[in-house]
Amino acid sequence: MPITPFKNDMPTDWGKSENREALNKNLEYVRTEFGKEYPLIIGGKEVSKENKLASYNPASHHEVIGYVSQAGKEDIEEAITAAKKAHEGWGAITFLERARYLFKAAKIMERRKPELVAWQIYEAGKNWAEADGEINEAIDFLEMYARKAIELEQGENLVTIPGIENHLEYKPLGVGAVISPWNFPLAIVTGMTVSAIVTGNTVLLKPASLTPIVAAKFMEIMHEAGVPDGVINYIPGSSREIGDDLVTHRDINFISFTGSMEAGLHIDELAHKRIPNQRWVKRVVAEMGGKNGIVVDESADLDAAADGIVTSAFGYQGQKCSAGSRAIIHESVYNEMVDKIVERTKKLHVGPGTENNPIGPVIDDKAFKNINEYIEIGKEEGKLAFGGNSDNTEGYYITPTIFKDVAPGSRIMKEEIFGPVLAICKASSVEEGIDVYNDTQFGLTGALYTNNREQISYARRKMECGNLFLNGKCTGALVGIQPFGGYYMSGTGEKTGTLEYLLHFVQAKTIAENF
Numbered sequence: 001m002p003i004t005p006f007k008n009d010m011p012t013d014w015g016k017s018e019n020r021e022a023l024n025k026n027l028e029y030v031r032t033e034f035g036k037e038y039p040l041i042i043g044g045k046e047v048s049k050e051n052k053l054a055s056y057n058p059a060s061h062h063e064v065i066g067y068v069s070q071a072g073k074e075d076i077e078e079a080i081t082a083a084k085k086a087h088e089g090w091g092a093i094t095f096l097e098r099a100r101y102l103f104k105a106a107k108i109m110e111r112r113k114p115e116l117v118a119w120q121i122y123e124a125g126k127n128w129a130e131a132d133g134e135i136n137e138a139i140d141f142l143e144m145y146a147r148k149a150i151e152l153e154q155g156e157n158l159v160t161i162p163g164i165e166n167h168l169e170y171k172p173l174g175v176g177a178v179i180s181p182w183n184f185p186l187a188i189v190t191g192m193t194v195s196a197i198v199t200g201n202t203v204l205l206k207p208a209s210l211t212p213i214v215a216a217k218f219m220e221i222m223h224e225a226g227v228p229d230g231v232i233n234y235i236p237g238s239s240r241e242i243g244d245d246l247v248t249h250r251d252i253n254f255i256s257f258t259g260s261m262e263a264g265l266h267i268d269e270l271a272h273k274r275i276p277n278q279r280w281v282k283r284v285v286a287e288m289g290g291k292n293g294i295v296v297d298e299s300a301d302l303d304a305a306a307d308g309i310v311t312s313a314f315g316y317q318g319q320k321c322s323a324g325s326r327a328i329i330h331e332s333v334y335n336e337m338v339d340k341i342v343e344r345t346k347k348l349h350v351g352p353g354t355e356n357n358p359i360g361p362v363i364d365d366k367a368f369k370n371i372n373e374y375i376e377i378g379k380e381e382g383k384l385a386f387g388g389n390s391d392n393t394e395g396y397y398i399t400p401t402i403f404k405d406v407a408p409g410s411r412i413m414k415e416e417i418f419g420p421v422l423a424i425c426k427a428s429s430v431e432e433g434i435d436v437y438n439d440t441q442f443g444l445t446g447a448l449y450t451n452n453r454e455q456i457s458y459a460r461r462k463m464e465c466g467n468l469f470l471n472g473k474c475t476g477a478l479v480g481i482q483p484f485g486g487y488y489m490s491g492t493g494e495k496t497g498t499l500e501y502l503l504h505f506v507q508a509k510t511i512a513e514n515f
Ligand SMILES: NC(=O)c1ccc[n+]([C@@H]2O[C@H](COP(=O)([O-])OP(=O)(O)OC[C@H]3O[C@@H](n4cnc5c(N)ncnc54)[C@H](O)[C@@H]3O)[C@@H](O)[C@H]2O)c1
Pocket: 179, 180, 181, 182, 183, 184, 188, 206, 207, 208, 209, 238, 239, 240, 242, 243, 244, 247, 258, 259, 260, 261, 262, 263, 264, 266, 267, 287, 288, 289, 290, 320, 321, 322, 416, 418, 444, 485, 486, 490, 491
């Protein structure tokens, strides 16, 4: 079967009654699965532990979604042994053979989409579109990495000289750790894991403790796709208990991490400490946080800019690494823009994702407290223009909150809040606005709204971020269309979904045969 060109998976049309019915049926079905236990999976075997962690519904925090066995140090050893064994066969087959498992998994995911959307809604607190978009992204990663891996098969075209056959081929690194965040519990788990395995490596997957059940669903899909035992070992557990052992283990050759800057830097530092009998310099891929922003010029389409700002700031409650938590607005349209932003935000209803509310709960009690602390800081640093209320009696709800007249260097303009909080400040020109935009440690996503061509060219050169959007929102990058990944303290890596990203997980070997 010839492999067709890559195409992005399409969002579900919720206007169609059959799609709404399928989701409602699955919301009911998934509910009947609440409270189940999920074991570790090591070398294909289920390992149930006494130490279990409950995963809760953030929209209704007395509800347990399920219980997940927690890996201890001994399980890390077992999983590494299983992964090493599995690597003997998996690392030896071709890229094309491995890619076929990804194509198969993409089809299974597509078939199970309404169920996966339902799990996301319950465990991650997403609404329908956010949950659906994540399944699209996971499918896109499977389809894209499969195709990119096939490109690696032929190696590199080398200069030829008579009498010698020269060849460059790509070899896997061996066993690695995949450490994922909670906010994209399917898409990022899928992207990180399959990029590592399609290149011939075997992995230990440590999902985030807040969303391990969606990751268990990913494991089911990869199993159904026929991925051999031991290629992906599922080892949820406390990062405090097992994190350092995993990262420093002599036989872990690479760590693919996505999460906060703090954890990423800790892992990066630890991974590069010398260890006895070291055979590898570990590779660390660390995709980290952001403090993204949108700059608006007086020439911009102000309605489009207000739409973009509100969607970027409050989509998934601002819990995206790409969230646009700052708006930097030209002084001549400042008041008008603030009004437009507030007016749109007022219409965002807060409530559970099951009912498809635009704003759902934040992920847990810790996030709820942290975001509320930032709201208190915001009251000192700016003027509250909207929101500022929260209620955690049933779920962890925070109204989308807007601060205006915030000074450029203030904390809410520089620190990642990871919640529904938008800081707005004034600039006297786009150039000044871009300077303010650039004034953070991060460099993940950014946007400029303007109708001035010179400013567009200026932003192309000067806005320091991995993903720049011109006259568009700064969230929702699509695989293959806007390959994703940041500058500075936002990440070390190449863009996700690309051939270069796959090169993180291989080493090149040249072979010269003289005739
Ligand atoms: N750049 C990106 O592509 C991207 C994508 C999604 C999320 N993020 C970032 O992730 C963060 C939110 O996710 P989070 O709260 O899950 O992040 P986090 O750093 O708390 O946790 C991420 C993962 O790392 C593990 N971990 C934490 N400390 C560890 C340690 N010492 N050793 C080993 N593992 C450890 C966690 O258990 C979890 O699995 C935000 O900062 C967000 O911006 C970035």
